[in-house]
Amino acid sequence: xxxxGLAYFxxxxxxPLVGNIIAFQNYNLxxxxxxxxxxxxxxxxxxxxxxxxxxxxxxxxxxGLYSIFFGFPAPLVLALLLNELRxxxxxxxxxxxxxxxxxxxxxxxxxIFSNLLDVKGWxxxxxxxxxxxxYDFLGNSTTFLGTVISISIWKEIxxxxxxxxxxxxxxxxxxxxxxxxxxxxxxRQIWSITLPSLMPAIIVLLLLRxxxxxxxxxxxxxxxxxxxxxxVGEVFDTYIYRVGLLESQYSYSTAIxxxxxxxxxxxxxxxxxxxxxxxxxxxx
Amino acid sequence: MTxxxxxxxxxxxxxxxxxxxxxxxxxxxxxxLWPKGMQFDVYGSIFALDDIWRAMxxxxxxxxxxxxxxxxxxxxxxYTLTRPMMPGRKIIMKLIVxxxxxxVPLIPSYLLVKQLGMINSLWSLIIPGAMSAFYVxxxxxxxxxxxxxxxxxxxxDGCGEQRIYTRIVLPLSLPVLATITLFHTVSQWNSYxxxxxxxxxxxxxxxxxxxxxxxxxxxxxxxxxxxQLSTQFTPEMMKAGIVLVAxxxxxxxxxxxxxxxxxxxxxxxxxx
Numbered sequence: 001x002x003x004x005g006l007a008y009f010x011x012x013x014x015x016p017l018v019g020n021i022i023a024f025q026n027y028n029l030x031x032x033x034x035x036x037x038x039x040x041x042x043x044x045x046x047x048x049x050x051x052x053x054x055x056x057x058x059x060x061x062x063x064g065l066y067s068i069f070f071g072f073p074a075p076l077v078l079a080l081l082l083n084e085l086r087x088x089x090x091x092x093x094x095x096x097x098x099x100x101x102x103x104x105x106x107x108x109x110x111x112i113f114s115n116l117l118d119v120k121g122w123x124x125x126x127x128x129x130x131x132x133x134x135y136d137f138l139g140n141s142t143t144f145l146g147t148v149i150s151i152s153i154w155k156e157i158x159x160x161x162x163x164x165x166x167x168x169x170x171x172x173x174x175x176x177x178x179x180x181x182x183x184x185x186x187x188r189q190i191w192s193i194t195l196p197s198l199m200p201a202i203i204v205l206l207l208l209r210x211x212x213x214x215x216x217x218x219x220x221x222x223x224x225x226x227x228x229x230x231x232v233g234e235v236f237d238t239y240i241y242r243v244g245l246l247e248s249q250y251s252y253s254t255a256i257x258x259x260x261x262x263x264x265x266x267x268x269x270x271x272x273x274x275x276x277x278x279x280x281x282x283x284x
Numbered sequence: 285m286t287x288x289x290x291x292x293x294x295x296x297x298x299x300x301x302x303x304x305x306x307x308x309x310x311x312x313x314x315x316x317l318w319p320k321g322m323q324f325d326v327y328g329s330i331f332a333l334d335d336i337w338r339a340m341x342x343x344x345x346x347x348x349x350x351x352x353x354x355x356x357x358x359x360x361x362x363y364t365l366t367r368p369m370m371p372g373r374k375i376i377m378k379l380i381v382x383x384x385x386x387x388v389p390l391i392p393s394y395l396l397v398k399q400l401g402m403i404n405s406l407w408s409l410i411i412p413g414a415m416s417a418f419y420v421x422x423x424x425x426x427x428x429x430x431x432x433x434x435x436x437x438x439x440x441d442g443c444g445e446q447r448i449y450t451r452i453v454l455p456l457s458l459p460v461l462a463t464i465t466l467f468h469t470v471s472q473w474n475s476y477x478x479x480x481x482x483x484x485x486x487x488x489x490x491x492x493x494x495x496x497x498x499x500x501x502x503x504x505x506x507x508x509x510x511x512q513l514s515t516q517f518t519p520e521m522m523k524a525g526i527v528l529v530a531x532x533x534x535x536x537x538x539x540x541x542x543x544x545x546x547x548x549x550x551x552x553x554x555x556x
Contacts, residue, residue, distance in 0.1 A: 001360050001363065001364050001445065001446070001449070002360065002361055002364035002365070002370065002376075004357055004360065004361075005357050005358065005360055005361025005364075005415060005420070006361065006376070008357060008414065008415050009379070009380055009383060009415065011396070012388070012393070012396070012411075012412050012415075013383040013388060014383075015392075015396055016388050016389055016392040016393040016396055017386060017388070017389070017392075018392075019389070019391075019392025019393070019395060019396060020389055020392055022391075022392065022395075027395075029395075029398075078288065081285055082285070085285060090286075093289075094285060094286065094289040095289075096539065096542060097289040097290070097292045097293050098288070098289050098292055099542070100292055100293065100538065101292050103470055103474075103534050103538055104474070104531060104534065105473070105474030105475070105476065105492050105530075106474070106476070107474075107476055107492045107495045107496045107499065107530075108474075108495070108527055108530060108531050110496070110499060110500075111299075111495065111499045111523060111527040112295045112296070112299060112527065113295070114499060115299065115302075115520065115523065115524065116295060116298065122298060122315075122316070154291075154292070157288075158292065211385075215387065218477055219475070219476065219477050222477065222480070223496070223499075223500070237390075240390055240391065241390065241481075244390065244391045244394075245390075245391070245394060245481055250391050250395065253390075253391050254389065254391045254392060257389045257390060257391060258389070261386070261387065261389070264387075265385075268385075
């Protein structure tokens with residue numbers, strides 16, 4: 001009974017990993033994996049000598065770091081606020097609304113925001129009324145990253161609160177009672193009880209984010225990336241898609257993928273060890 | 285708090301308002317959250333479009349078949365992984381969890397799908413994404429909660445493994461199966477990237493791809509451009525309407541299943 005499932009994992013999860021070896025070949029569709037010419041590290045060397053590679057590296061790092069810096073704390077703050085909300089009748093409908101964007105596809109979200117943020121769109125109309133703009137939010141190199149990151153925060157902020165809310169529900173209420181007796185204010189209680197109790201969850205989630213630092217959401221980037229902002233918006237994933245699939249440079253783009261995963265793995269191991277040493281928490 | 289929550293639905297309401305306004309107001313961008321000069325004809329025009337119906341059919345097909353395949357494969361594997369007589373359970377579990385950490389590389393999996401001859405077939409949208417370590421873990425965690433005495437009793441009554449699976453485990457596991465159904469249905473309905481890379485012919489485009497071509501390429505190669513000539517509505521209104529039509533299924537099932545997915549997200553987050 002296990003055979004279909006095992007065959008699936010073998011075929012679709014493990015074979016592609018082994019397939020990464022085409023990064024060390026000049027892969028040719030007609031010769032296949034076994035007869036293509038081996039070229040060693042050639043593709044990697046080409047990569048490092050190529051100016052655009054460093055631009056893509058910079059863009060991916062920027063996107064990754066900014067989204068961790070701004071995107072990671074957002075659901076945590078929202079969960080803390082939701083937790084302070086005492087009116088249950090209000091809490092449920094608010095949560096329903098907050099979770100909703102997570103269920104919309106990137107195409108829909110792209111449609112909504114390209115409409116709202118267009119030079120002639122609703123947002124610019126409002127800015128115009130107060131004497132500002134027009135801004136081309138998605139077609140302007142200075143605002144592009146900020147806009148894209150804000151949109152993904154909009155989409156995932158509510159969903160991200162779920163895990164924190166569950167952790168919050170598990171905190172022993174007597175801790176808060178004791179703190180109230182000692183005269184701790186609401187803010188002090190959050191600082192001294194809530195945050196320390198959430199620490200394990202926060203650290204594990206942060207580690208996973210750091211491990212995926214260079215992974216962009218391809219569905220989102222393909223929706224918003226346009227020629228006007230390629231200089232700041234081209235990241236590893238979009239580049240692999242463009243060069244690998246649209247231009248059929250299979251080996252070269254696989255080499256980029258391998259490079260990216262190796263960096264990801266190194267980062268994950270590094271921060272995991274670091275966090276185990278300092279806080280005792282880790283993903284593995 | 286309330287403002288943040290309202291900002292989540294405000295864009296959708298804006299789109300609804302745009303699609304329902306009279307073209308002259310929509311064109312002048314005067315529409316905010318309430319339609320100016322109500323009309324409903326834009327939806328008539330959208331549903332008169334053959335492409336939309338065909339794409340909707342494709343989306344429904346890959347969502348329904350895909351979810352059935354996923355439920356079957358994942359629950360079967362999870363079931364065998366909870367049975368004590370299964371050899372090598374621990375190792376298999378580890379091998380599955382490893383796939384969590386190593387993301388599947390894009391180009392090699394594209395080449396694999398190509399080798400398997402699934403390019404330009406709807407199977408390419410169903411099979412490669414059918415299972416995930418996450419789903420198997422969630423289902424297995426739930427199965428482990430089924431009392432062992434039930435299995436023994438069934439054994440004594442002469443049930444084989446298959447009968448135990450179909451008659452006892454599955455019926456008792458409806459909550460977890462509902463969770464997986466929701467997760468997978470939403471992701472199948474929403475995905476467009478795999479269709480962008482695997483599907484070549486226009487007749488097999490799912491709704492999201494059609495929509496994306498409409499939004500990104502402004503209607504180029506969707507057959508939408510000739511259509512717009514024959515309609516009185518602005519492209520913005522058509523887009524707004526089509527975006528809402530594609531969102532509708534999600535908006536309908538979402539409130540019904542909300543309590544399940546919160547529980548489900550929890551199930552997956554609990555480690556042994």
